[in-house]
Amino acid sequence: MSEVVIQVEKLTKHYRLGTIGTGSLRQDLQRWWTTSVRRQEDPFFRLESADGNTAPSDKNNLWALRDINFEIKQGEVWGIIGQNGAGKSTLLKILSRIVRPTSGVVRGKGKISSMLEVGTGFHPELTGRENVYISGYILGMTKEEIKSKFDEIIAFSGIEKFIDTPVKRYSSGMYVRLAFAVAAHLEPDILIIDEVLAVGDADFQKKCLGKMREVSQSEGRTILFVSHSSQAVVNLCDKALWLHQGKMKDIGSAHEIVSRYINSIQKFKLSQSWSTPEEAPGNSQVRFSYVKLIPQLGNPDDIMDIRVPLTVKFGIWNMADDVMLGFGLHLYTYSGECIFDVPSPSIVCQKGLVEAECTIPGDFLNDGSYYISIIVVRNTSVALFTFEECLSFELEDYRGPIQWFDKWMGAVRPKLPFRVRQTENVFQ
Amino acid sequence: MISKEANVKGWDWTISSRTKWWGWDFKELWSYHHLLTGLVRREFLLNYQQTILGPVWILVQPVITMFTYVLVFDKLVGIPTGTLPPVLFYLSGIIIWNFFSDSLGGASNTFRENAHIFSKVYFPRLIMPFSMLVTHFLRFLVQFIFFLIMIGLYVIFGGMPVSFSIWTLFVPLILLLIGGMGMAFGLVLSVTTAKYRDLGNLVPLAVRLLMFLTPVIYPLATVSEEIRWLVLWNPLTPLFEAFRFALLGEGTFTAIQLVYSGVCTVLLFMAGLMVFNKKGDKLIDVI
Incomplete structure (x- = not known):
């Protein structure tokens, strides 16, 4: 194999905060006098004990890197x-x-x-x-x-x-x-x-x-x-x-x-809701009332694995009369690749709450972490508002009888019809 | 920074918390010589590129200073300059004093002025003060040539005798010692002023006061014997006198005083390098 070009060993960087080392000649002279001439302890700083067990929470210590x-x-x-x-x-x-x-x-x-x-x-x-x-x-x-x-x-x-x-x-x-x-x-x-x-x-x-x-x-x-x-x-x-x-x-x-x-760093968000439009995300035309991800679990204790259909449900407050509204559901992997962008049909809406629902079938996505963004579109052409990363979730793996233990490749794992049959028998 | 024992174990370099007094890697320093010329070039471009007079500005400052000195110290105060024309006397003092104080100032600002570069990229830090030294030397060279032309004018039109002698050959050595001493002080100050900001305010004042203890505006010969020690402890004094003697034919110094200056410069320069080497690396955490 190729050779090691950098080897980092027990690297530690420690900063002293506060007055230490910030450049006052008087303090340094005083420190030098007490530590070097009179052989006493540093008047401004207690050195960490030899085993390095000083509490890192000490407000004068900052361990920028440790070991x-x-x-x-x-x-x-x-x-x-x-x-x-x-x-x-x-x-x-x-x-x-x-x-x-x-x-x-x-x-x-x-x-x-x-x-x-x-x-x-x-x-x-x-x-x-x-x-x-x-x-x-x-x-x-x-x-x-x-x-x-x-x-x-x-x-x-x-x-x-x-x-x-x-x-x-x-x-x-x-x-x-x-x-x-x-x-x-x-x-x-x-x-x-x-x-x-x-x-x-x-x-x-x-x-x-x-x-x-x-x-x-x-x-x-x-x-x-x-x-x-x-x-x-x-x-x-x-x-x-x-x-x-x-x-x-x-x-x-x-x-x-x-x-x-x-x-x-990001906890999964399976639902969010707002009680009044004032604090809800959105703009002067539309505001989100709630977004929910409902896994269609047979039993509430079941884990959310790749077989489970997921229903995305959300409601928005529409602020104007006679507008044609539609939605787009964007599903992303956590590394940011878009898996799909599904448009909804558009309907003419009056002021009030508009709700929508879309189901992602089971046996479709691969295991992994995903997030969803929802876009609100007027007249099938104007993007009114995009609610980025409003939902996020993780799908557990399920392989059934398959004895393949490596990471399953691909962003999706759809169950497509796959026929296998033997057509000829060459062995006499 | 780059320890030799690392090579033994098959590594090219190691980084650890230890800093050394010695251990300059001259090969590394040389590999950055393009940076040095680039920095010198940059300094000149920045100072003179977008001005109308351009490099003429290098001469304006010493010439105006010279006229002021002639007016004040010669005409008003009446300091005797021996047989030398006051213009040449003051001009010679001004250009070498400027060379010294600029070299000192340039090197002493190394950490404060380049903190933003030093905290983002590594190169041998010593390149910066050296580039300042070279810049100021080139600037001095322009002034020096102007000074030689002035001597020529005085010789041709003023009837001044040509006073070049065997000592004239020592001029490069004298300049090397003056520049070296300026940079040596600067190296020590660059570390101490970056650490102790208070000193930064003191340095220009100290340099100005030092000028009065150096025979810039008066010849050593006019200083009475009782107080001459005040000026003679200063290792710059014999260098200034020797410089004038070598080019103008008048100056008071002995060979022993010159050796004293040389030894002082070498020791100071080594001390400067050591302090810079030992403490410079750790400064980045503080500035």
Whole structure:
């Protein structure tokens, strides 16, 4: 197998909050006097005991990372996920040699480049051309490298015309594209990327993701990638590391970790309702009164597995007379792929409550987590309101007599007529 | 940061909590030399690109300062400048003092001005102060050439004798020591001022006061023997006097004083590098 290029061992990063280390000469002198000269305890801070058992809840202590261990092999693409403050950025900063760990070691092989921000080193007064060079140098490229790739970089960014204009006159999209184009042409052995795809338009994001995937697959480059977009992590990464409050919560294949992570941060919503239109989601024309997902269980204690038909029922307050209303039911997998978009018939409605119901048959969806969005449409053409992710649920697996234990592939698992018969008998 | 023992175990680099006083990776530093030239270029483009006079501005500041000094210290106060024309005397003092104080100031702002870059990307931090040194050296070079032209004018039209001697060959060494000392102070200050903000306000004041203890606006020869120690402890003093002697033919210094300056510069520079190396990495958490 491919060799390990990064090895992280017992990595810990500890910040002292409050007055410690914030730069008062008097305090530091006082600390030095008491600890070094008089050999007494630190007047401002009690050092944690040798076994490290200080309560992490102590308000002066922040464990940004605690005891992180993992190994990355060459050519792997890793996603790092976790909520804000989970330590993702701290981890990337340590790996990119920007900050030092409090304890623990990172060992690595090969040249490492990091992109924790779009356009590091860009100066608004300089032209695009100058900025390509300076940010390329800062990211660790040589003059020859940039020169040879300059045309490619400009073509990738798509701003040929403006290359000699100061970047302060660029739109933010152009700025981001140029900055990313430089980084996309880096050729390190290990590339570290933080959240940068959150900016830029959808097309350019796709282009960047495509470029990154191409690079990791064709050139065997190792990539570490932090993103809030779980879709991007699933699409791009083989492996994922889930950080929670500075600790490793889970590690494994990107698909599994992302769906576990999403499940944990979002509780399933099987029904929501509002008693008055004022607080209900919607706008001046329509407001939701309730949404419900009713599993057609034979017995209320049964588990919701893939055989169970699911009825989606919802009601809206219609605020205007004589409008033709219809609905669309969008079902998504948790990683964000749309499974279907089912339209309802449209009817003419008066002011008041309008209710609708749709049943997703049993033996149709695969096991997994799903969410539903409902869109309200006027005159079969105008989208009035979309209630995003109003319901979410998980379907358990059911395989019956089948002895296949791996993950069942596909977004749906419909029971289609499937005929098997023997037509000839060759054995005499 | 990159420890040698890592290579033994088959790793290219290791990152741990230990920082070292020594352990510069000069190969790594060299691999970023394009960044250094790029930063120098950027500095010049930013300062002079969108101005009408452009690089002429490099000369405006010392020339105006020189006229002020001539007016105040020569005409009003009447400080004797020996046989030297006051214009050349003050100009020489101003350009090398500027080189020193700019090198110092440039290096001392390393962490405060680049905090946003340092917190986003790694490169050898030493590149930044070195790029400032090179920038200020180039700026000095322009002023120096102007100064040489002025000497030429005085020689041709003012009847001033040509006073180049064997010491003229020492000018590059003198400049190296002045720039090195400026950067050495700057390196120490870059760490301490980033950590202790109060010092940041003190530095420009201290530098200004130091100027009065350096023979910039007066020749050492005019300082009376009793208080000459006030100026002589300053390792810059022999360098300034030697610079004037080498180019204008008048200056008071001994070889031992020059050695003292050289030793001071080397020691300060090493101390600066060590502090920068040891403490610089940990600063990112604080700034």
